[in-house]
Amino acid sequence: MSQNQVRLTDLIAPAFYPVHIDIKQKLHTYYKLDGGRGSTKSSFISLEIIQGMMRDANEGKLTNAVAFRRYKENLHDSVYEQLIWAIDKLGVAGLWKETQSPLRLTYIPTKQAILFRGADKVKKSKSIKVSKGYIKYLWFEELDEFEGSEKIRSIQQSVVRGGENFTVFYSYNPPKSQRSWVNDQAEFSAPDMLNHHSTYLTVPPEWLGKEFIALAEHLKAVKPEAYRHEYLGEITGTGAEVFRNLTSRTITDEEIKNFDRIRRGLDWGYAADPLHYTVCNYDKTRKRLFVFFEIHVVGMSNRRSAAAVKAENKANKEVIADSAEPKSIADYKEYGVRIRGAKKGPDSVDYGVKWLSEELEEIIIDPDRCPNTWREFYGYELARDANGNFKDGYPDKDNHSIDAVRYALEDDMTRNGWGIGNIRI
Known part of the structure; x- marks a missing residue:
């Protein structure tokens, strides 16, 4: 099955259609995608990166990507496997090479690459280099685990340079505390940022399965506040906040x-x-x-x-x-x-x-x-x-x-x- 035979509606939840169009039209640089469990935000980002790099190649542009987690030990079982899933779903596995050590995905026709890095040592970001083209796509998965907005800015300043345009993704489940830096619009925002919230309720039920939905409904019945935080991605608060006004x-x-x-x-x-x-x-x-x-x-x-x-x-x-x-x-x-x-x-x-x-x-x-x-x-x-x-x-x-x-x-x-x-x- 070729990429052209894959319908977008078969892979991306309807809630993300406007975001997909926004990305294609280059309306924003930064995309802050938060939501609860099962909202498919990580699936959406992985599809956008793979599709975007291949689309760029067809237009004669050699673009690359870097996927970040706070700790490198978490890269393989999260962003790496998620991007392989996207490659498989798009029906283009034969065009991509998987490398385990170091973690790397390479688009065989043009040698474009997706690199994987932990953010525990910011200075290492300065050494990230690609042999062809420039790094266009960045993905910060589980954004709330990073140490703060200053760390994110430092990484971006080291990596985002030398190209025409960039697409930077942030994905996370909002922490309970409204005081968390990632929930603070004043602390982490940009004029060129699109904020998007999604939940499992915006995803076709058959994608998630009956068991997932049953567990969500059970938690909703017995612990409604936990349900609101975990499945709806709401900032419910920890109870420690002093100034709620x-x-x-x-x-x-x-x-x-x-x-x-x-x-x-x-x-x-x-x-x-x-x-x-x-x-x-x-x-x-x-x-x-x-x-x-x-x-x-x-x-x-x-x-x-x-x-x-x-x-x-x-x-x-x-x-x-x-x-x-x-x-x-x-x-x-x-x-x-x-x-x-x-x-x-x-x-x-x-x-x-x-x-x-x-x-x-x-x-x-x-x-x-x-x-x-x-x-x-x-x-x-x-x-x-x-x-x-x-x-x-x-x-x-x-x-x-x-x-x-x-x-x-x-x-x-x-x-x-x-x-x-x-x-x-």
Whole structure:
């Protein structure tokens, strides 16, 4: 059976038809495909890579591919076998050569190759070379297992070069935690990226078999939340997330012009810990907070950071800072900054975080203007003990922006009808 006799509808689930067309028309470079068990996203990607390389060859273009897993030990039984499956299904096994050591698939007519690499050592990506053409296709399977977006970018910068256009696939089952880097649109996104979600419900039932569907339906009946995560690929959360009232979006210059309750806060830092200065607007009527400016630096002297604060705060409105450093506050006053220390008490951290996470309807953070603020608020979770139970109180780490926002809103927080500045908490 030749490739021309194979119908696309026999191999690709209907949910992926629009993605296939998008790829053929070169509308995007990056394709982030997530979904639950049995969604056939990996099957789709393997078919696209094999078809794409052969189509390129017919057009006189010698393109190659690299398939990545975080650890090389997982390559053979996942992406390698999946691509062999695609070759078989397309009826072109006679045109491809399989090599086990090292793992490699070679298109015999043109010597185009599919390479397989583990991402445990990023520097090795720089040594990836092909004898003919360039590397057009990249596939990161089980994306959530990789260490983070920085690792992915580093690999891509080493591999994606020297060609006309590229197609990069990311496939994964979303982790439970919405705080996972792979679920964070601000942390892992691109203007040229198509996001696509699929489930087993979008696949012809006969492809999956009665047993698969029976197991899914059983889990749906006995553990609906596990079903939603495992089979529907939903981000159900771990229960540890503190700020569930976050919104990541652009805050426009026009909005900022109309803000009338602007607050400023500062958390000190120098060496290991960064200094964090925040500017936000508190919409008291709708209980919304807009965070639209930050300074987040390590190793900056008080003189230089005060100058940076003054450059933003041209009207010299009050800044509320951590009172634990009276010398720094005195320095800022000497440099002309209108500043005072926060009124802190033994429960101020817990009370402040609880107020921000429960009293506010929405905390809107612009991830482009305030990337560190978004990262810390989004990633802030309750700590667990050795038995997996949540510890009392809120963790005091990776929370510099949270502290700065707490200080900024000190006078807006209320407790039993009193302003936080009027009571010891």
